[in-house]
Amino acid sequence: MTDAGGAAMTINSRSNSRTAWFFILPAVIIMLAACLYPVISAARLGFYDWSMGTPWSQAKWTGWTSFEIVFTDPAVWRSLWTTLKFAAVSVSAEMFLGIALALALEGNIRGMAFFRTLFILPMMVAPIAVGLTWRYLFDAQFGLINALLAVFDVAAKGWLADETLAFAAIIIADIWQWTPFVFIMVIAGLSSVDSTVLEAARIDGARWWTVTRRVKLPMIAHVLAITLVMRLIDAFRVLEVIYVLTFGGPGDSTEVLSMYIYKTAFIGQRLGSASAISVLLLAVVMFLTWLALRMSNPLDDENGQ
Amino acid sequence: MSAGIELINVTKRFGNNTIVDGINLTAAAGEFIVLVGASGCGKSTTLRMIAGLEAVSDGRILIGGRDVTTARPDQRDIAMVFQSYALYPHMSVAENMSFALTLTRAPKDEIARRVGEAARILGIENLLDRKPKALSGGQRQRVAMGRAIVREPSVFLFDEPLSNLDAKLRAQMRVELALLHKRLGKTTVYVTHDQVEAMTLAERIVILERGVIQQIGTPTEVFNRPQNLFVAGFIGSPVMNMFKGVLAAPDRVDLPDAQVSVRLPAPLGATVGKPVILGIRPQGLLLGAGAETLRMRVKVAEFLGTETVLNGTLAGSGEPVTAAVGGEHGQLADHEIDLSTNPAHVHVFDAETGLNLIQPAKEGNNETT
Ligand SMILES: Nc1ncnc2c1ncn2[C@@H]1O[C@H](COP(=O)(O)OP(=O)(O)O)[C@@H](O)[C@H]1O
Ligand SMILES: [Mg+2]
Numbered sequence: 170m171t172d173a174g175g176a177a178m179t180i181n182s183r184s185n186s187r188t189a190w191f192f193i194l195p196a197v198i199i200m201l202a203a204c205l206y207p208v209i210s211a212a213r214l215g216f217y218d219w220s221m222g223t224p225w226s227q228a229k230w231t232g233w234t235s236f237e238i239v240f241t242d243p244a245v246w247r248s249l250w251t252t253l254k255f256a257a258v259s260v261s262a263e264m265f266l267g268i269a270l271a272l273a274l275e276g277n278i279r280g281m282a283f284f285r286t287l288f289i290l291p292m293m294v295a296p297i298a299v300g301l302t303w304r305y306l307f308d309a310q311f312g313l314i315n316a317l318l319a320v321f322d323v324a325a326k327g328w329l330a331d332e333t334l335a336f337a338a339i340i341i342a343d344i345w346q347w348t349p350f351v352f353i354m355v356i357a358g359l360s361s362v363d364s365t366v367l368e369a370a371r372i373d374g375a376r377w378w379t380v381t382r383r384v385k386l387p388m389i390a391h392v393l394a395i396t397l398v399m400r401l402i403d404a405f406r407v408l409e410v411i412y413v414l415t416f417g418g419p420g421d422s423t424e425v426l427s428m429y430i431y432k433t434a435f436i437g438q439r440l441g442s443a444s445a446i447s448v449l450l451l452a453v454v455m456f457l458t459w460l461a462l463r464m465s466n467p468l469d470d471e472n473g474q
Numbered sequence: 475m476s477a478g479i480e481l482i483n484v485t486k487r488f489g490n491n492t493i494v495d496g497i498n499l500t501a502a503a504g505e506f507i508v509l510v511g512a513s514g515c516g517k518s519t520t521l522r523m524i525a526g527l528e529a530v531s532d533g534r535i536l537i538g539g540r541d542v543t544t545a546r547p548d549q550r551d552i553a554m555v556f557q558s559y560a561l562y563p564h565m566s567v568a569e570n571m572s573f574a575l576t577l578t579r580a581p582k583d584e585i586a587r588r589v590g591e592a593a594r595i596l597g598i599e600n601l602l603d604r605k606p607k608a609l610s611g612g613q614r615q616r617v618a619m620g621r622a623i624v625r626e627p628s629v630f631l632f633d634e635p636l637s638n639l640d641a642k643l644r645a646q647m648r649v650e651l652a653l654l655h656k657r658l659g660k661t662t663v664y665v666t667h668d669q670v671e672a673m674t675l676a677e678r679i680v681i682l683e684r685g686v687i688q689q690i691g692t693p694t695e696v697f698n699r700p701q702n703l704f705v706a707g708f709i710g711s712p713v714m715n716m717f718k719g720v721l722a723a724p725d726r727v728d729l730p731d732a733q734v735s736v737r738l739p740a741p742l743g744a745t746v747g748k749p750v751i752l753g754i755r756p757q758g759l760l761l762g763a764g765a766e767t768l769r770m771r772v773k774v775a776e777f778l779g780t781e782t783v784l785n786g787t788l789a790g791s792g793e794p795v796t797a798a799v800g801g802e803h804g805q806l807a808d809h810e811i812d813l814s815t816n817p818a819h820v821h822v823f824d825a826e827t828g829l830n831l832i833q834p835a836k837e838g839n840n841e842t843t
Pocket of ligand 1: 488493
């Protein structure tokens, strides 16, 4: 009986979705054009040798040369590796801290609204300002962080002058700025969880940790996946904070891909190469997005049948 | 195994509001108890206190003779079925049903056996691999019951389990629930606002109003001997007629506005001249004049197949009247008719206290300790 009902529903929703497509088609076309145009024109730049400020007519067709250079340029692979490390460490720390904070602060503790507001403040600060703030905090001589370390009798460190510490510094700044985003997403997700399901789990004998791990978090898996993707995409494109804090240095220790693209385009004046690297970055980000969306697509959950 | 339940002076306060007020209730092992009352009267809160999802403000709860007042839900040997089913959306039906057992690290073949058996009893064997999202309301309902059965608890708790189903399915599931109870013989506390569910499922009904028990009794008792006006008005369909009157003699109530005097089945001990409410079930009003005759202006006549429900007003007083008379009488709409009373369906309530004056509480009916 129900199976017949299910079949009828499928047919129905199929014709419905055809009608729906008809209505949203103009919007889709405009969206695609708006999104694809910059991508295509950036990719096109990769086939030319052109310097900014010179007329486009002087641009030289170079074919695949820029792309070949990119794939053989060790600096590209090194900065991609730096980006990967940066993204992996900062995003996992942000996810962990954001989820932990959300779990700790969900529910109606008094003063909750105040805490929530406090936590999202970093997110509202412009990245350049975040970079500047942390630059002062990490300052070897006058920085607050070394001053705090001194309280515990730890010798002052040249944060931004040391390769490892500089890498840690950009990660700390990123965690500070973006953990709140994860927190907000997770707390919103948790508030939508049907509390009777959690009560059912308690009756079934699950304690706090089991309820959290086996019921609560799986129930917001799609929120976690979306949050992860958004953070990964952002982490792969990170520029401003690093620009202000280390400008990729010392040496090339914090030179992430977008920093290298920036240097190639505006310092090396090699726009063609910069565009080719951008295409590589875009490909990586798109792959990650596809992967994460595939891992947990809430619309694709019907395979219980 | 089945275990009895004892609620001793159980009270719940939220802030200054007393939501459940000193409930005393004993359910024998294997008994089917239905808690019934209007929405917001504290039924769910009471059930949740038994389940351990809500702490009691006062009083004690015993299950199987063991004091579980402060025990965790999983230590109470209960299983609960929620109105919203509360299935784990990310788990398959089989995983939903076996979740509790996996937490106790029961052996795999034991889990498979119990899930299989529960699925067979409920007829959901072909759904075990599906996610809740891919199930109809009735199927989800069965899975929720399956999840409870698999645990083999001593006590089943149901919170309005059928109220999200359509009328036909609800009637069908009601029968299945009754059969299931017969088969498993587990103590059950079942919460509903639907008096039909209460009357058909319960061995004993508990009628709750504003957190206070109004009456505890078998379906027959609460129908034939409602202890007060609230119970009289709540149980029975159509609702009992209530007329303002005065006790004119020990065995006679006058309805001054309608200028009728109704004879009672037996003389009362109450003071003559007392203001009372005369209650007559719609089934207790018969077509045609009798020893004492009520005149009714019929406004609407609803033919229901075996009987006709007449709605209208009492001539003289204008008080609303409902009569349920056998056979088809659709032609009576917009007529003025004579009705006589069947003394067996006549009740008299104290106008001030609301208590039934004819059939006082049976001894031990309202349990107190
Ligand atoms: N956690 C709570 N805090 C405050 N009031 C509550 C809470 N839970 C229930 N109530 C109140 O208690 C009353 C009874 O609720 P409930 O037991 O759910 O009623 P029922 O199940 O009979 O409809 C309602 O007025 C409700 O608003
Ligand atoms: Mg309720």
